[in-house]
Amino acid sequence: MINHLFAFEYKDARRTTTGEPNKHTGNRSIAGQAYMFWDDVERDAWVVGNTINYDKHSDKRIRTSKQELRSLHQGMSVPEYEDYIDSLEFTKCTGS
Numbered sequence: 001m002i003n004h005l006f007a008f009e010y011k012d013a014r015r016t017t018t019g020e021p022n023k024h025t026g027n028r029s030i031a032g033q034a035y036m037f038w039d040d041v042e043r044d045a046w047v048v049g050n051t052i053n054y055d056k057h058s059d060k061r062i063r064t065s066k067q068e069l070r071s072l073h074q075g076m077s078v079p080e081y082e083d084y085i086d087s088l089e090f091t092k093c094t095g096s
Contacts, residue, residue: 005043010031012031022075028074034064044063
């Protein structure tokens with residue numbers, strides 16, 4: 001299996017949640033969108049975009065792994081999360 005690379009873009013603040021709580025844990029997902037890339041050059045270009053002073057701790061776009069991405073989607077059950085990952089299409093960097 002190919003090792004895909006992921007990034008996440010927060011909708012608002014990093015603690016803004018969305019959706020219904022997970023019926024087993026009560027946790028919610030963080031508001032935002034996941035993106036999948038073929039390689040780290042494309043992903044990193046997309047993450048940094050046109051940001052002049054990139055700061056990985058305050059920027060809305062972050063690099064992430066599939067496991068770290070799961071922590072942002074705690075409102076989903078494991079099967080829902082796997083379906084979500086399977087539904088992602090590859091992102092082509094447009095520079096922003």
